[in-house]
Structures are given as C-alpha cells and as structure tokens.
Amino acid sequence: MSRPRRSVQFQHRGSNGHHGRRPSISETSEGLSEPGSPGPRTMNGNSEKEPKPQTEYEKKKETFITRTIWTFVMIAGFFAAMFAGHIYILAIVTAVQIVSFKEVIAIANVPSRAKNLPFTRSLNWYFLGTSMYFLYGESVIYYFKHIVLVDRILLPFATHHRFISFMLYVMGFVFFVGSLQKGHYRFQFTQFAWTHMALYLINVQSHFIMNNTLEGMIWFFLPASLVITNDIFAYICGITFGRTQLIKLSPKKTVEGFVGAWILTILFGFAMTNVLMRYKYFICPANDLGSNFFTGLHCEPNPVFLPQEFTFQPPLLLHSPPRTFHIAPMQFHILVFASFASLIAPFGGFFASGLKRTFKVKDFGESIPGHGGITDRMDCQFIMGFFAFMYYQSFIAEYRASVGGVIETAIQGLSAEEQIEVVRGLTKYLVGQGQVGDGVFECLAGVLPRRRR
Structure with a gap:
C-alpha cells in the first residue's frame, strides 16, 4: 500500500497563491519529508546540500x-x-x-x-x-x-x-x-x-x-x-x-x-x-x-x-x-x-x-x-x-682574446703540424717565464713529432 501523505496541507494553498495549480515536485517532496529529518531528500534518498555561493568579497579575498x-x-x-x-x-x-x-x-x-x-x-x-x-x-x-x-x-x-x-x-x-x-x-x-x-x-x-x-x-x-x-x-x-x-x-x-x-x-x-x-x-x-x-x-x-x-x-x-x-x-x-x-x-x-x-x-x-x-x-x-x-x-662587453677563441683559431686556421709548433712554442715560452719546469719542455720535445721542412 502506498504511504499516506499526512503532511500535505491543502488549506495553506490560498495563502501562498497556489489556487487551481498542481503542486510542484519540490513542494511534494517537502511534504513527504519526515518530521525531524535532516533536510530535503533527492529521488535516490541521499541528502542534498547546496553549497553557499561565495560573495564577490570572498572571491577577491581568496x-x-x-x-x-x-x-x-x-x-x-x-x-x-x-x-x-x-x-x-x-x-x-x-x-x-x-x-x-x-x-x-x-x-x-x-x-x-x-x-x-x-x-x-x-x-x-x-x-x-x-x-x-x-x-x-x-x-x-x-x-x-x-x-x-x-x-x-x-x-x-x-x-x-x-x-x-x-x-x-x-x-x-x-x-x-x-x-x-x-x-x-x-x-x-x-x-x-x-x-x-x-x-x-x-x-x-x-x-x-x-x-x-x-x-x-x-x-x-x-x-x-x-x-x-x-x-x-x-x-x-x-x-x-x-x-x-x-x-x-x-x-x-x-x-x-x-x-x-x-x-x-x-x-x-x-x-x-x-x-x-x-x-x-x-x-x-x-x-x-x-x-x-x-x-x-x-x-x-x-x-x-x-x-x-x-x-x-x-x-x-x-x-x-x-x-x-x-x-x-x-x-x-x-x-x-x-x-x-x-x-x-x-x-x-x-x-x-x-x-x-x-x-x-x-x-x-x-x-x-x-x-x-x-x-x-x-x-x-x-x-x-x-x-x-x-x-x-x-x-x-670587453672583447679580449680568450682561451676558447685561441683554440678555435688554431683548430680552424692551422694544420696539425702548425698546431704542434704552437704547443711547442708556448711550452718554451712558459719555461722561460718560469711557469713550468724544464722537464715539461723536454718531455714534449721527445713526444711531439718535428715539423717537416
């Protein structure tokens, strides 16, 4: 048997201006809710709480x-x-x-x-x-x-x-x-x-x-x-x-x-x-x-x-x-x-x-x-x-000679024999300035091939 609609109050329609109109689904669902229930229910019985919309001030603050x-x-x-x-x-x-x-x-x-x-x-x-x-x-x-x-x-x-x-x-x-x-x-x-x-x-x-x-x-x-x-x-x-x-x-x-x-x-x-x-x-x-x-x-x-x-x-x-x-x-x-x-x-x-x-x-x-x-x-x-x-x-910017620039010039502009001569000449110069020992120059002189005449 169907459940009686005890909470529907027809005598209040006049005060709400609903004469001659069938109550809406929302109104009927409100009437079906039990006294003491936590709130309105959806069709599947779950409680539905609509989030309170943020004010413009709250949005800006957030x-x-x-x-x-x-x-x-x-x-x-x-x-x-x-x-x-x-x-x-x-x-x-x-x-x-x-x-x-x-x-x-x-x-x-x-x-x-x-x-x-x-x-x-x-x-x-x-x-x-x-x-x-x-x-x-x-x-x-x-x-x-x-x-x-x-x-x-x-x-x-x-x-x-x-x-x-x-x-x-x-x-x-x-x-x-x-x-x-x-x-x-x-x-x-x-x-x-x-x-x-x-x-x-x-x-x-x-x-x-x-x-x-x-x-x-x-x-x-x-x-x-x-x-x-x-x-x-x-x-x-x-x-x-x-x-x-x-x-x-x-x-x-x-x-x-x-x-x-x-x-x-x-x-x-x-x-x-x-x-x-x-x-x-x-x-x-x-x-x-x-x-x-x-x-x-x-x-x-x-x-x-x-x-x-x-x-x-x-x-x-x-x-x-x-x-x-x-x-x-x-x-x-x-x-x-x-x-x-x-x-x-x-x-x-x-x-x-x-x-x-x-x-x-x-x-x-x-x-x-x-x-x-x-x-x-x-x-x-x-x-x-x-x-x-x-x-x-x-x-x-200062445009001065750099180590990378000198190496690039030597690689692109000199042959392998000329590059060896550059290494030998720089080593001899550094020995003369006391930056490296004589043994370094002698070692390189014995390892590096001499330039062909």
Whole structure:
C-alpha cells in the first residue's frame, strides 16, 4: 500500500497563491519529508546540500591570499636558484620558455580541427626542439669553446652545428608541406605562422636571457628585478594618485603610476647596482657552472664596475673650480636599464594584453595559481632580457682574446703540424717565464713529432 501523505496541507494553498495549480515536485517532496529529518531528500534518498555561493568579497579575498602565497613561493625559489648557481637559473629559463611556448600555442589551437590533423601538435614541438638545439648549441659553443673543441666526440657537432640545425629545420619544413590536407590549408598555415611567431617572441628572446646569465649573474638579475619592481611601483603609484588613463589595452594603467614607477625604479636600480657590484659572483662570467654564491667566482672585473674619477662643472657656478667625484660607470648605465624597464618593457605586457583580448581569454594559462600562466608573468621579461644583451654587447662587453677563441683559431686556421709548433712554442715560452719546469719542455720535445721542412 502506498504511504499516506499526512503532511500535505491543502488549506495553506490560498495563502501562498497556489489556487487551481498542481503542486510542484519540490513542494511534494517537502511534504513527504519526515518530521525531524535532516533536510530535503533527492529521488535516490541521499541528502542534498547546496553549497553557499561565495560573495564577490570572498572571491577577491581568496584570490588575493593565493596570489600572495605563490608570489612569495616564486621569489623564494628564484633567490634559491640564483644563489645555488648559474646552472639552476639556466634550468628555470628553459622550463619557462617551454611552458610559455605551450601556453601561447594553446590559445590559437582549434581542438576540433587538430583532431583531424594528428601531426599538427607534433610539428609544433618539433620546431621548438629544433630551435632549442640551434640556440643552445650556439651558446655552448661560444662560451665553452675550450671544452667543446678539444673533445673528439663533440668537435664534429660543434664545427658543423649550424648546418645540422638547418637540416633539422628543413626536415620539419618538408614534413609540414607533405602533411597539408585539402580543406585544412588555412588552419595549417595559420598554425605554421603562429608557431614561428611564438618561437621568435619566446625562444629567441629567452636565448639572450641565458646568454646574459653566462656573461655574469648581474646581467640576468638586475634587468629581471627592475621589471618586477617597476610593476610593483606602478601598482602602488597608480592606486595612490593615479587619475589619467595611459592606454586603452590596460584600463587600470595610469600616466601618474607610469611616471612615478619610472622615478622609483631608477632609485632602486642605483641602490641594487651598488650592492651587486661588490660581489664577484655577480659580475664575473660563468666560467665554472659548478660554482655557487658560497664558492664564488674569480675574474678580472670589467672596468665598468670599478670607480673612476669624473670632473663636473656646475652650470650655475662657472667661476668656481670643477668638482671631482668617483663613481663606477655602471651607475650611469643603470639609468638606461631602469628607463627601458619603466618606459619600454611594459609595452610587452600591453602586447600580451592585446593578444589575450584578440582570443578572448583572461590569462594564457593556469600554471601559477592566482597569477594565471607563466607567460602572464614573463611578458615584459622577454623584451627586457633581449635589450639587456644588446646593450651589454654594444656598450659594456670587453672583447679580449680568450682561451676558447685561441683554440678555435688554431683548430680552424692551422694544420696539425702548425698546431704542434704552437704547443711547442708556448711550452718554451712558459719555461722561460718560469711557469713550468724544464722537464715539461723536454718531455714534449721527445713526444711531439718535428715539423717537416
């Protein structure tokens, strides 16, 4: 027998305005619930508790807490890697460029079409691997010639590196043309162009960031810190006295915040440069990838880090004697670095904002909780690192003969007999200077064959 509906109160319909209407399922289920039951039941008898929706304030608070925690995690990881050694920074840069490439490629991907073209994603990653092989090889050969060129296995790869890289790219190009399918031409060529744009904007610029690290930790840390602090100062100045909108792509950016951050970034750059110049670990090239902050590095400092005497004539005191002061030239160069980080690098972020608006996405990904994707945090760093390398090579770097350069010249420009003569001549010179004993020269003279006349 069916269970009687004792709790249904028909006399209350009038008060609720339900005259002439059949009660709804929810109303009937409420009437069927037993007195003292924990709550409404679903059709299978399980209790159903709807979660209380979060208010806008609670959502912002949760996002702020998550964002803050992960900000400190990233900062701690960054400093730990920097003090641990150059190799760890190179590993982080490698991971960043791979994830950023993945995020940028993903926003232009059309999954329904990619499923019909199984080699589309494979080609994207193939071109990434080819470009990384070329760029990493260029850096290794340039900075570690004294190791690569004397190794019998690595020498052929070093001497023919660019040809090997070109052939790898050509293989991918031929495979792409062979994989073109009718009805998908537009999508495939769009992916091809998009992949190469991502390689240029991410991998090529990351390559120069890696070179900055090998030239000296200061050339990596200083540009990166200038961009980060400029972003923080722009936010603080913007919410404090910002009134005038700067650019429509980023409505929250203000002119007052932009200018205020520029001034504060210059002051920060002066202070940070003064600290970093005192440690050879930061100013010396990475001639030993096994070193860290505690073991340190040893080198002859670049003159840009050494205090020099400058004479200054105050324009309003023409009849007074000139004033002399001592300052490292790097303190003048930091004006350019800080100005670029404040006035030009933010346009990398504006470019990324326009890209996201084009594809109607809020973030490039969800790699970092509370922050979005890696690309969202690195959009300004790529162009800043590229600038730092170009400026350093143009105005700061010293071009002196290196051990690797001499070995490369001897290998490529001299015959085997001439190379032996160079070894014999250098040994004789070192004996004469008292750097090595006479026994070394006699030993080499008995082992090395004499040059044919």
